[in-house]
Amino acid sequence: MVNLRSLLAFSVPFVGGNATAPAGSVSMAASPSPITDVECITTKGNFIVQVHHDWAPIGAPHFLNLVKDHFFTDIALYRAVPKFLVQFGISADPTKKHWHNELLRDDPHKNELKYGLKKYQISYAGSGKNSRSTHVFIAYEDLPGLGKSDWEGASFDF
Numbered sequence: 551m552v553n554l555r556s557l558l559a560f561s562v563p564f565v566g567g568n569a570t571a572p573a574g575s576v577s578m579a580a581s582p583s584p585i586t587d588v589e590c591i592t593t594k595g596n597f598i599v600q601v602h603h604d605w606a607p608i609g610a611p612h613f614l615n616l617v618k619d620h621f622f623t624d625i626a627l628y629r630a631v632p633k634f635l636v637q638f639g640i641s642a643d644p645t646k647k648h649w650h651n652e653l654l655r656d657d658p659h660k661n662e663l664k665y666g667l668k669k670y671q672i673s674y675a676g677s678g679k680n681s682r683s684t685h686v687f688i689a690y691e692d693l694p695g696l697g698k699s700d701w702e703g704a705s706f707d708f
Contacts, residue, residue, distance in 0.1 A: 586610070588617055599672060606657045609674055609682065616684060621646050632690070637675060639685035654682040666694035673697060 586601045603610045616622060621641050629637035641647065656679060667673055667689045673696070674682035689696070 586614060588614075590622075608654055608657045612652075612654055612682075613686070616649060619646065619649070621649055621684065629687070634691070635687040635689050635693070637685060637687040639675070639683075641684070649684050652683060653680055655680050656682075666692065667697040668692050671697075 584603055586603070588599045588601060590597050590599055601610045601613060606613075620643075622638070623643070625638055625641055627636050627638045628640065629635070641649070654674070669689055669692050672686055672688050675685040675687050676682045676699075
């Protein structure tokens with residue numbers, strides 16, 4: 551398992567694991583497979599993120615579009631709080647800055663998240679209704695206080 555506290559740089563160069571799409575691409579079909587695997591390459595080791603389309607029918611395709619556009623290539627993890635979370639989502643590439651202004655509608659809230667986010671689940675960071683864009687975080691521990699608002703909720707895990 552990768553020690554998330556020690557990640558220095560983050561890159562998501564390709565998506566795989568989707569039976570309808572060849573490795574290196576993202577399927578944008580109307581009915582995607584239930585889970586798309588995204589390999590994350592870091593300076594401290596690689597890991598796979600499983601994007602659950604049914605958990606985030608709006609957020610999952612947006613995340614995959616960011617991956618397809620290489621938004622997460624060579625970005626830093628800028629907020630690491632021990633026993634809480636690590637956050638990322640600011641591209642150093644000036645041609646990717648437009649993504650920061652493209653806000654998402656909230657995903658339908660899932661009852662299974664009434665107990666909060668679980669360890670290693672990934673969620674968009676938000677500040678209120680329909681406020682998500684490119685910032686996501688990985689929970690270091692179970693976070694019972696997060697994931698209960700309409701703009702929160704797990705979209706991915708590994």
